[in-house]
Amino acid sequence: MAALGHFNYWIVVILMMIGFYCVIARGNMVKKMIGLNIFQTSVFILFISAGKIIGGSTPILRKGVELYSNPLPHVLILTAIVVGVATTAVGLALAMRIKEAYGTIEDDLIHDDEPAAEDEGNR
Amino acid sequence: MTLVELMPFSVLVPLIAAPLCALLPGRILPWLLALASAIASTVIAALVLPQAIDGPLSYAFGNWPPPIGIEYRVDSANAFVALLVSGLAVLATLWGRKSVNEELDQPQGVFYSLFLLALAGLMGITLTGDAFNVFVFLEISSLSTYALIAHGPDRRALLASFRYLIMGTVGATFFLIGVGFLYIMTGTLNMADLAERLPEVADTRTVHVALAFIIVGMGLKLAMLPLHLWLPNAYTYAPNFISVFIAGTATKVALYVMIRMIYTVFGADYSYAVLPLTAVFLALALAGMFIGAWTAIFQANLKRMLAWSSISQVGYMLLGLALGTVAGLTATFLHLFNHALIKAALFMAVGTVAWRVGSVRIEAFRGLGRQMPWTMTAFALAGLSIIGIPTTAGFISKWYLILAAMDAGQPWLVALIVISSLMAVVYVWRVIEAAWFQSRPADAETVREAPLSLLVPLWLMVGLNFWFGLDTRLPVAGATAAAEALFGPTGVTP
Numbered sequence: 001m002a003a004l005g006h007f008n009y010w011i012v013v014i015l016m017m018i019g020f021y022c023v024i025a026r027g028n029m030v031k032k033m034i035g036l037n038i039f040q041t042s043v044f045i046l047f048i049s050a051g052k053i054i055g056g057s058t059p060i061l062r063k064g065v066e067l068y069s070n071p072l073p074h075v076l077i078l079t080a081i082v083v084g085v086a087t088t089a090v091g092l093a094l095a096m097r098i099k100e101a102y103g104t105i106e107d108d109l110i111h112d113d114e115p116a117a118e119d120e121g122n123r
Numbered sequence: 124m125t126l127v128e129l130m131p132f133s134v135l136v137p138l139i140a141a142p143l144c145a146l147l148p149g150r151i152l153p154w155l156l157a158l159a160s161a162i163a164s165t166v167i168a169a170l171v172l173p174q175a176i177d178g179p180l181s182y183a184f185g186n187w188p189p190p191i192g193i194e195y196r197v198d199s200a201n202a203f204v205a206l207l208v209s210g211l212a213v214l215a216t217l218w219g220r221k222s223v224n225e226e227l228d229q230p231q232g233v234f235y236s237l238f239l240l241a242l243a244g245l246m247g248i249t250l251t252g253d254a255f256n257v258f259v260f261l262e263i264s265s266l267s268t269y270a271l272i273a274h275g276p277d278r279r280a281l282l283a284s285f286r287y288l289i290m291g292t293v294g295a296t297f298f299l300i301g302v303g304f305l306y307i308m309t310g311t312l313n314m315a316d317l318a319e320r321l322p323e324v325a326d327t328r329t330v331h332v333a334l335a336f337i338i339v340g341m342g343l344k345l346a347m348l349p350l351h352l353w354l355p356n357a358y359t360y361a362p363n364f365i366s367v368f369i370a371g372t373a374t375k376v377a378l379y380v381m382i383r384m385i386y387t388v389f390g391a392d393y394s395y396a397v398l399p400l401t402a403v404f405l406a407l408a409l410a411g412m413f414i415g416a417w418t419a420i421f422q423a424n425l426k427r428m429l430a431w432s433s434i435s436q437v438g439y440m441l442l443g444l445a446l447g448t449v450a451g452l453t454a455t456f457l458h459l460f461n462h463a464l465i466k467a468a469l470f471m472a473v474g475t476v477a478w479r480v481g482s483v484r485i486e487a488f489r490g491l492g493r494q495m496p497w498t499m500t501a502f503a504l505a506g507l508s509i510i511g512i513p514t515t516a517g518f519i520s521k522w523y524l525i526l527a528a529m530d531a532g533q534p535w536l537v538a539l540i541v542i543s544s545l546m547a548v549v550y551v552w553r554v555i556e557a558a559w560f561q562s563r564p565a566d567a568e569t570v571r572e573a574p575l576s577l578l579v580p581l582w583l584m585v586g587l588n589f590w591f592g593l594d595t596r597l598p599v600a601g602a603t604a605a606a607e608a609l610f611g612p613t614g615v616t617p
Contacts, residue, residue, distance in 0.1 A: 023289060036292055043300055050307045073306070076255055080299065083262045087292050090266055094273055094285045101278040110282065 008049035015042035027107035029095040033088055040084045047073040047080070126170060127180050131195050133167040133205060134250055136160045138243035145236035150224060153235035158216045160239055164246060165209040168202065175202035176604045181252070189252070190313035196252030199604035200456070204379045205249045206601075207460055211371040211467055212242050218471050218580035219364030222478050226276050226362045234274060238368070240267035245376045254302045254388070255312045257380055258295060261344070264376075265291045268369060272361040283356035290353045294343030298380075301336035304329050305388075317388050330389075331397050337384050338398070344377035347441060348411040351434050358430035363474030366426060370433055370470050371463035378440055378459060382452070385444075386609040395447050404445035409539060411438030416546035420553070425473050425483045428550055429466065432509065435543065436462045442536070443524055449606050450527035456602035458520035461591065465508045465517055468584040472502035475573045475581055488554055490563025494570050497578050499558045501585045506551035508588040511544050515592040519599070 003010070015038055022035025051073030059071035095105050102110050140160040147153045174180060179198040183189055189196075197205070216238075227234060244264025248257050269291070273284040306312055308329050309320040324330055339350075346354040354374075358366050385394045394400055415435025422428035436458070443455030475498045476491065477483045492499045508515035511522075521540060528536035563569075572578070591598050 020293075023293065029285060032289055036289065039293070040296055043296055043303065046300070047303050047306075050303065076306075076312075079255075079259060083259065083266075086266055087262070087288070090269055091285065091288050091292075094269070094281055094288065097273065098281045098285060101281055 012042045012046045029105040033091045044077045047077045130171050133164040134246045136163045137239040141236045141239040145232050147232045150231045153232040154220050157235040161212040168206040168209045172202040190311050190316035194252040195250045199608040201249045203601040203605045208245050208372045215368040222363045237267040237271050252314050258299050271365045275360040277360050280360035283360045287353040287357045294340045297336045297340030301333040304333035341381035345374045348407045355430040359427040367467050367470040371467040375459050404441050408438045408441035412543040416543050419550045446531045450530045452606035453602045454524040454527045456605045460598045461516040461520040468505035471581045475577045479570050488557045489561040492559035501581050504585050510547045516588045
């Protein structure tokens with residue numbers, strides 16, 4: 001039962017590993033971005049779970065409520081979500097440009113396309 | 124307006140100027156605005172430094188007293204780094220106009236706007252006293268840097284940028300996890316407050332893991348050896364102006380964050396006892412010094428050579444950190460400052476050649492010594508500085524590093540520092556040999572010396588290398604004050 005009591009944190013660990021594996025193991029750049037998103041989401045859940053106080057109410061000031069959950073992690077994560085969305089946007093924009101320039105977003109195929117000898121400086 | 128109220132403006136000026144810059148048409152106006160904001164930022168940082176050496180300045184945003192609100196807390200350590208970052212941004216911008224004009228055809232408002240965002244992010248990381256705020260600024264600077272690198276003229280810039288984005292985001296998220304654990308244990312995000320509350324819960328696994336996450340996350344950002352994979356391509360394919368700027372600043376700021384977390388938040392005694400930091404940093408520093416320098420020797424693309432040389436130089440900075448003494452940390456800060464000057468000068472020299480000749484391959488440098496004497500002499504002089512010849516800035520930081528190693532009772536490190544410096548001789552010599560001792564290929568077109576608008580900032584940068592090699596008051600006083608501020612007034616060694 002003690003293990004179940006940390007249910008949220010188990011989910012965090014599982015999501016984090018799924019996301020991280022996806023970032024490392026997948027060659028497709030969109031899949032890498034998806035992995036990165038899952039990885040970041042797990043951290044969001046970690047913060048949010050930490051803000052919950054057992055028996056605590058929603059942090060809106062009102063009569064008859066003594067115990068509130070901690071609202072600060074929500075605010076932090078709101079910021080982190082914005083950062084995550086911006087990262088995804090930049091990453092997907094780059095993936096589109098790579099598709100235009102190389103015709104593919106598969107990491108493996110791009111490697112074959114690019115022999116080291118053809119390293120023509122900067123332009 | 125007092126100095127404390129003025130201090131946040133070294134972040135706010137570039138941050139506010141960035142969206143304005145995106146709206147400006149053409150090429151010259153955005154550049155002027157970027158230059159003006161960088162200069163304003165530098166002036167403020169320069170005014171703040173002497174005050175910060177006397178005692179920390181604290182500014183509470185929105186008048187919420189810390190630890191509730193976000194605090195900008197500036198002591199000698201971050202005032203020193205802030206002056207370096209903003210000053211380097213000014214020189215890079217001065218040099219960059221012609222280089223950017225040549226690499227980017229379109230109107231440059233957005234480009235300089237991204238540059239200003241990157242600058243604001245780096246300044247914000249440096250000045251803030253709030254751990255979560257560090258993460259936010261880290262992402263502001265990183266995201267704009269990814270976009271800037273993708274502006275590179277080669278299509279491989281896109282790949283380099285994408286890989287940097289993946290690794291950089293993982294690094295920043297690791298940092299966020301670490302900060303999250305600290306928040307869970309202490310309920311605060313303010314660094315000074317964290318330092319006060321951590322000892323109570325110091326012996327929990329959560330706090331140990333937080334430290335490990337933060338070190339690995341920042342290690343990714345500062346290209347500590349096994350985590351350096353993003354760096355060579357990012358520096359190689361970025362527009363030359365951006366290579367100059369990020370080579371001098373981005374890794375340095377990440378290193379500063381790592382030092383700040385280890386020394387101020389966790390405390391040196393604690394960090395070095397809980398994790399085997401001395402052994403880890405020592406091994407990674409030495410591996411970085413040698414693998415970086417060794418790989419640099421074999422690069423045909425000179426920007427890539429300089430990038431690998433950067434990995435090697437990050438090794439020296441980590442070495443000072445590994446010693447875990449005030450002398451070692453002073454050497455780290457000195458090298459952080461001096462290496463920024465050296466590497467910016469070298470990238471400017473290579474970028475100047477790229478502007479004129481259109482290539483950064485070593486073959487393109489053959490016989491250039493006679494055709495572009497000023498540029499190549501500047502490269503050679505900056506090269507002397509990276510090797511560490513006396514009278515250059517590079518010598519000063521290596522000298523302090525050697526003293527720190529002797530002081531820590533590890534004289535064998537001196538031999539390794541000298542050997543890896545000799546490897547630097549090899550990679551610098553290859554370029555000098557090509558430029559002066561080989562003749563220009565018959566089919567190569569004759570090139571003229573670069574225009575003054577590129578040469579003057581380049582020589583200014585090279586001049587600074589010699590200035591700070593001869594008159595060491597500013598960097599040594601700054602670095603010593605920084606190290607002492609981090610160790611606390613007593614300066615106890617762990």
